[in-house]
Amino acid sequence: MVLTISQFNMKNAWKQPCLVAVTLLVGVTANSAIAQSIGEKTFKQQCAACHAVAADAPPGAGPNLRGIIGRDAGTLKGFAYSSEFKKALAGKQWTTELMQSWLEDPQDVAPGTYMLYKQGNEEIRKIIIDYLQLVN
Numbered sequence: 001m002v003l004t005i006s007q008f009n010m011k012n013a014w015k016q017p018c019l020v021a022v023t024l025l026v027g028v029t030a031n032s033a034i035a036q037s038i039g040e041k042t043f044k045q046q047c048a049a050c051h052a053v054a055a056d057a058p059p060g061a062g063p064n065l066r067g068i069i070g071r072d073a074g075t076l077k078g079f080a081y082s083s084e085f086k087k088a089l090a091g092k093q094w095t096t097e098l099m100q101s102w103l104e105d106p107q108d109v110a111p112g113t114y115m116l117y118k119q120g121n122e123e124i125r126k127i128i129i130d131y132l133q134l135v136n
């Protein structure tokens, strides 16, 4: 009898972690799909007039932002950054924290920068930053 129970448990033991793994996978995929679509919409509203994010898309008024998180500021080839931007951000790398300050007020981070946009809503900034990380 003891043997039967342990055999039963052995046979079914794999099912539970498997189910948990599948549930987690579906959950994470669904969440990031939702985050991606909200992020994409918000990016389009807030940034796309000046920035592309598609791989190999040419710059608009601002540089292409694909892969921006982790990129050294002001280093996209073929884009003419303002000298104010280059001076203020020389040697800095884009982190989510730097991006939060930047979007809150670029003129505060790099006075005189060409980027004439700011976003006072932290939640909107976060949605956009999450999206930029997703498409990184």
Ligand code: HEC
Binding pocket: 046, 047, 048, 049, 050, 051, 061, 062, 063, 065, 068, 072, 073, 074, 075, 076, 080, 081, 082, 084, 085, 094, 102, 103, 112, 113, 114, 115, 116, 117, 119, 128
């Ligand atoms: C009205 C146009 C405009 C809008 C809207 C705009 N930007 Fe910009 N952005 C610029 C310009 C122009 C620059 C170049 C700044 C310079 O050279 O001084 C820039 C630069 C940047 C950089 C620096 C990139 C690098 O290569 O280091 C980041 C990051 C950035 N913008 C993010 C955003 C995000 C995210 C949004 C939307 C929330 C946004 N911008 C909205 C015009 C804009």
